[in-house]
Amino acid sequence: MLASVVTVLFNGIAYGMLLFIMSVGLSVTMGMMNFVNLAQVSFSMLGGYVMVAVTQQFGIPFLASLPIAFVVVGIVSLAVERTIFRHFYGTDDLTQVLLTIGLVFMSIAIVTYFWGGTYQRVSVPSWLTGQQEMLGLTLERYRVFLVIVGGALAIALVFGLERTRFGAIVRACVDNGRVARACGLNTDLVFAVTFAVGGGLAGLAGALSANLLGIDPNFPLRYLVYVLIVVSVGGMGTISGTLIAGLVLGIADVAGKYYVPTLGGLVIYAITVVVMLWRPRGLMGRGT
Amino acid sequence: MSLTNPQAPAAAGKRYFSSVARWGYGEIIFWAALLAIFFVPDANLPLFGQIVIWGLFAMSLDLLLGYRGIPSMGHAAFFGIGAYAAGYLGKFGWTEPISGLVFAMILAGIIGWLTGRLIQRVSGIALLMVTLGLNLILYDIVHRQSELTGGDDGLQGVVIAPVLGLFRFDIFGRTAYLYALAVTFVLFLVARALVKSPFGLALLGARENPRRMIMLGTPIERDVSAVFGIAAAMAGAAGALLTQTTQFVSPATLSFQRSADVLVILIIGGTGRLYGAFVGAFVFLFLRDWLAALSPVYWYFWIGFLLVIVVAFFRKGIVPSLETLARRVRRR
Numbered sequence: 098m099l100a101s102v103v104t105v106l107f108n109g110i111a112y113g114m115l116l117f118i119m120s121v122g123l124s125v126t127m128g129m130m131n132f133v134n135l136a137q138v139s140f141s142m143l144g145g146y147v148m149v150a151v152t153q154q155f156g157i158p159f160l161a162s163l164p165i166a167f168v169v170v171g172i173v174s175l176a177v178e179r180t181i182f183r184h185f186y187g188t189d190d191l192t193q194v195l196l197t198i199g200l201v202f203m204s205i206a207i208v209t210y211f212w213g214g215t216y217q218r219v220s221v222p223s224w225l226t227g228q229q230e231m232l233g234l235t236l237e238r239y240r241v242f243l244v245i246v247g248g249a250l251a252i253a254l255v256f257g258l259e260r261t262r263f264g265a266i267v268r269a270c271v272d273n274g275r276v277a278r279a280c281g282l283n284t285d286l287v288f289a290v291t292f293a294v295g296g297g298l299a300g301l302a303g304a305l306s307a308n309l310l311g312i313d314p315n316f317p318l319r320y321l322v323y324v325l326i327v328v329s330v331g332g333m334g335t336i337s338g339t340l341i342a343g344l345v346l347g348i349a350d351v352a353g354k355y356y357v358p359t360l361g362g363l364v365i366y367a368i369t370v371v372v373m374l375w376r377p378r379g380l381m382g383r384g385t
Numbered sequence: 386m387s388l389t390n391p392q393a394p395a396a397a398g399k400r401y402f403s404s405v406a407r408w409g410y411g412e413i414i415f416w417a418a419l420l421a422i423f424f425v426p427d428a429n430l431p432l433f434g435q436i437v438i439w440g441l442f443a444m445s446l447d448l449l450l451g452y453r454g455i456p457s458m459g460h461a462a463f464f465g466i467g468a469y470a471a472g473y474l475g476k477f478g479w480t481e482p483i484s485g486l487v488f489a490m491i492l493a494g495i496i497g498w499l500t501g502r503l504i505q506r507v508s509g510i511a512l513l514m515v516t517l518g519l520n521l522i523l524y525d526i527v528h529r530q531s532e533l534t535g536g537d538d539g540l541q542g543v544v545i546a547p548v549l550g551l552f553r554f555d556i557f558g559r560t561a562y563l564y565a566l567a568v569t570f571v572l573f574l575v576a577r578a579l580v581k582s583p584f585g586l587a588l589l590g591a592r593e594n595p596r597r598m599i600m601l602g603t604p605i606e607r608d609v610s611a612v613f614g615i616a617a618a619m620a621g622a623a624g625a626l627l628t629q630t631t632q633f634v635s636p637a638t639l640s641f642q643r644s645a646d647v648l649v650i651l652i653i654g655g656t657g658r659l660y661g662a663f664v665g666a667f668v669f670l671f672l673r674d675w676l677a678a679l680s681p682v683y684w685y686f687w688i689g690f691l692l693v694i695v696v697a698f699f700r701k702g703i704v705p706s707l708e709t710l711a712r713r714v715r716r717r
Contacts, residue, residue: 133510184697190509191456195652196696198645202689209682322521322641329514363525370518374503377511 100234105355106348111240113347114247115309118302119320120327121254121339122295128271128334130186130288135197136177137299138317138324139204144170144300145312146208149217159221166304167297174296178289201317209314216313225308239308246305250298254336267291271334326369332379341380398583406581415660419566423559431558432674434565436666438626441569443650443662444576445619450648451656452580453612454592455504458513459520460620460647465527465639466493467621469534472634475543482545482629486568489625490618497617501610520644527636539635543628554630561630568626572619576659579615588612649688653695655702664703 123137144166151157151165181200185193221239229238258264269277270287278284303312310316323346331342346365353364372380419437422428442464449455470489479485504515527534535541547553547560554560579585591598591605598605628634637643646669654665672691676684699706 181693188700190513191450191648191652192696192700194456194458194513195648195692199689199692199696202685202692206683206686206689214682322517325514325517329510333510359529363522366518366521366525370515370522373511373514373518374507377507377509 103234104236105352107234107236107244108240109348109351110344111243111247111309111347112351113344114243114251115302115306115343116320116323116327116347117340117343118247118250118298118305120324120331120343121336122292122298123324124328124331124333124335124339125267125271126288126292126295127328129267129274129291131333132182132186133190133193133197134182135194135321135325136200136204137296138321139201140170140174140296140299141303141306141320142204142208142312142314142316143173144303145307145316146212146217146303147300148304148307149212149219149312152220153218159225163301163304167301170300170303171293171297174299175289175293178292178296182292201321205314205317212314214314216311217307219307219312221308243305243309251336251340258336263287263290323365326365328379330369330372330379332376332382335379335381338379338381402581402583406578412660415663416570423562423566430562432670434558434562434630436663436670437562437565437569438623438630439647439650439666439670440663441565441572441626442620442623443647443654443666444573444659445616445623446647446651447656447659447662448576448580448612448616448619450651451658451661452585452592453588453609455609455613456513456648457516457644458648459516459518459641459644460616461639461641461643462516462520462523463493463497463617463620464624464627464643464647465523465636466496466617467624468628468634468638469527469540469624470621471625471628472540472543475545475628475632476540480544482548482564485545485629486622486625490622493621493624494614494618497620498610498614500617501613504613505606505609517641517644520639520641524636524639524641527639534636537636539633541633543632543634545629545632554632558630565626565630568622572622573659576619580659584608584611649692652702653691655704655706658704658708661702661704668703 119137119141123134126132126134147166147169148159148162151162152159157165177200181196185196225239225242227238228235229241231241258267266277266282266287269280269282270284270291274284277287303316306312310320327339327342327346330346331338331340345368349364349368350362353360353362357364376382419433422433423430442460445463446457446460449457449460467489470492471485474480474485474488479488500516500519504512507515528536531537545554548564554564580588587598587603587605587608590601591603591608595605624638627638650665650669651662652665653668654663655661669688673684673688676687695702701709
């Protein structure tokens with residue numbers, strides 16, 4: 098009984114880590130520019146496809162394909178930000194939602210054109226497959242790997258934002274972009290870099306999730322709502338909030354589907370509605 | 386008009402409201418054309434019926450978004466409530482269509498009014514997430530309680546009696562088209578009267594500057610729940626129309642996809658005009674029909690592309706852009 102609870106908890110954390118990595122870039126850029134970018138999930142999908150392409154066609158090992166997915170998607174997201182999104186800062190939420198959902202539709206069709214509409218076969222090294230006896234529990238190796246990678250990334254991000262010079266600049270831009278600009282910071286550049294890193298992380302999340310969640314052209318539509326929930330419940334512009342929301346959501350989803358399958362996704366949506374009514378700026382969001 | 390005459394402002398107000406309520410030629414031509422389609426031989430009446438129903442649905446969203454500035458990402462919830470209400474009535478013996486439609490509207494309206502009470506204090510992303518969340522909860526319930534709702538297979542065995550006991554729903558969709566058009570026209574008249582009334586003006590004021598409207602003594606929060614209820618009732622009517630004309634309900638009636646589609650329709654057509662909803666529905670459904678036949682796999686690319694183009698270059702949508710154009714031509 099206890100072992101099953103711990104296993105469910107662990108699987109939820111692994112899933113939550115994926116949601117966190119997928120959403121964190123969106124959270125920070127939304128906090129900074131108030132730009133609602135639903136195409137974040139398309140970046141994740143692209144990351145998954147990049148990983149599949151380089152491992153299968155060029156024979157590059159799985160671990161090496163992860164940084165490639167990060168870099169490629171980072172560059173793509175930077176290009177999209179510079180050519181399209183830049184013109185829509187300062188427009189209302191709905192305009193941005195519609196623009197980016199249009200891009201999501203287009204990305205789905207483009208990916209279908211190149212890779213077809215079916216699920217991609219994902220090959221991970223043998224040391225990442227199967228199960229592992231750990232601390233008296235039987236855990237899936239791939240999920241252990243996810244928790245380790247996600248944990249390391251979370252620590253690196255929090256440390257980077259709290260302790261480095263660039264992190265301080267990013268926080269200044271999130272808190273008050275106008276004042277930051279007036280102090281001589283190149284907010285445009287800061288935003289572009291942050292956006293690229295956030296997009297890259299989304300790509301990395303897609304590459305990491307391909308083995309667990311599967312990758313097909315409908316990936317963005319399946320995870321769009323989850324990413325939105327993580328960002329809004331956690332609070333825009335906060336890394337810790339996004340992490341907490343991702344983990345809570347991941348655990349609630351896995352536990353909900355395991356223990357009360359009749360309720361399904363209801364638990365998560367109900368949590369979202371209650372949190373949004375109670376704290377419209379999210380759990381960790383700062384009120385004004 | 387002098388300030389010494391206490392009747393003057395009221396008279397000016399009366400004159401204002403009667404002048405905005407006057408019917409233009411364009412409006413008369415619009416509705417006459419919709420009626421004329423019925424008499425065109427070989428017209429694809431089922432498709433036009435869909436257009437009218439989607440137009441009504443998008444118009445109900447326009448009351449919220451265009452006139453009050455409330456973006457709802459979950460408007461299909463009310464469409465679905467109306468659709469299922471009409472479906473259950475038809476399935477369990479209440480087959481008379483008009484009373485069924487009214488019942489569906491009342492039910493959707495009450496739930497919409499309650500939703501309006503719930504969301505009247507939130508805005509921005511939180512508002513989008515709450516409306517989306519409520520929509521997803523409802524979908525999840527209907528999707529999973531398959532013993533009650535038929536799940537993915539939908540509600541089968543819906544029986545609808547002839548309209549007014551005279552006109553049976555035929556397979557060519559002739560009765561369905563006229564019935565949908567008549568109901569839509571009546572509800573359009575209600576919506577038109579509403580937005581051109583002092584209440585409609587108060588909504589516009591609250592959209593532009595809520596703080597100022599509070600200073601003027603307008604109960605803007607009460608207005609939000611009121612307009613939410615009205616919009617939900619009209620969305621419910623659209624849903625009920627779909628059920629009654631197709632004699633079938635599926636969970637797709639309250640899916641997030643439908644909420645997104647209706648937003649797209651309204652944005653393409655243009656907000657704050659009522660007519661934008663119908664023009665958007667026409668463009669969207671025709672494009673979808675045409676593109677889906679052209680390339681069954683990739684047509685969503687073009688819907689996405691259209692959305693990007695509209696948002697980027699015609700930020701106001703088709704109808705307002707045309708109005709601006711017409712005004713420019715007239716000035717020359």
